[in-house]
Amino acid sequence: MTATADPGPRRDVVRQSLSVGVATGAYGISFGALAVAAGLDTWQAMALSLLMFTGGSQFAFVGIIANGLHAAPAAIAASSMLGVRNGRYALELTHVLGVRGTRRVAAAHLTIDESTAVAVAQDDERTSRLGFWLTGLTVFALWNLSTLAGALVGGHVGDPRTYGLDAAACAAFTALLWPRLRDRDAVAVAVVGAVVAVLLSPTMPPGIPVVAAAAASLLAWRTPRREQA
Known part of the structure; x- marks a missing residue:
């Protein structure tokens, strides 16, 4: 009788x-x-979603276009902080993915909040x-398809945030974290x-509250370990 691997974990990660x-x-x-x-x-x-493929920086770029150059400092700061965050993700995932050659380019392009969250949760x-x-591939495909749909319908549907789409990703993260x-x-x-993210979000540019919350969480995680040592 041949032993087979338990398909349970594989099904779970596919569902997630x-x-x-x-x-x-x-x-x-x-x-x-x-x-x-x-x-x-x-x-x-479409070019922004295909080539940039980092939601926060894309919204920051659009903010500069819509609001003029006076919005540039906040948008550039937010994009820079998001870039730092993605760089930290790459360091975390390097030993897990173990990619070489051209696959490293694909992995870098798909290193986003969502792919990192699911990977480290396993x-x-x-x-x-x-x-x-x-x-990463699911988000990439659907993000680009929905970008096309949003661009085509334009103002006919109003602000999509009124339908709660901006909360859908947060709900998925919460379900993954719980x-x-x-x-x-x-x-x-x-x-x-x-707490840090909620306190900073009303006053800080997008991206900065997330990085600050990550830094505070890291300090909170390290503190009990120093006490134990």
Whole structure:
């Protein structure tokens, strides 16, 4: 009788990847509509999603176009902080993915919040790699398709945020995070990050609250370990 690997973890990571990918990809409708409203044409909006493929920086770019050069400092600051965050993701994933050659280019392009979150949520390298690639490719495909849809319908549907699409990705992240809050330290770290993000979001440019929350969470995670040592 031949032993077979338990398909349970594989099914779980596929379900997580597709749910996060669909929730995030749908929000590309908002970017497409806002890009056209800011003065870009459909092909320019599509080029940004295909080549830039980092939602926060894309929205920051559109903000400069829509609001003029006086909005540039905040948008540039936000984009820079988002770039720093993605660089940190790359360092985290290097030993997990183990990619070489041209695959490193593809991996770099798909290193985003969603693919990183699903990858690090897994218990072994095989499922982490599956989660990274499946989530990244799902988001990439749906983000570009929904960008096209949003650009084509333009102002006919109004602001897509009124339909709650901006909350869909957050809900998917929360669902992904929830099962990992198994002890008091994990809950404390999550609470610290959430409080910092909520306090800074009303006054700081997009991207900065996320990085600040990550830094605060890291400090909260390190503190009990120093005490134990």
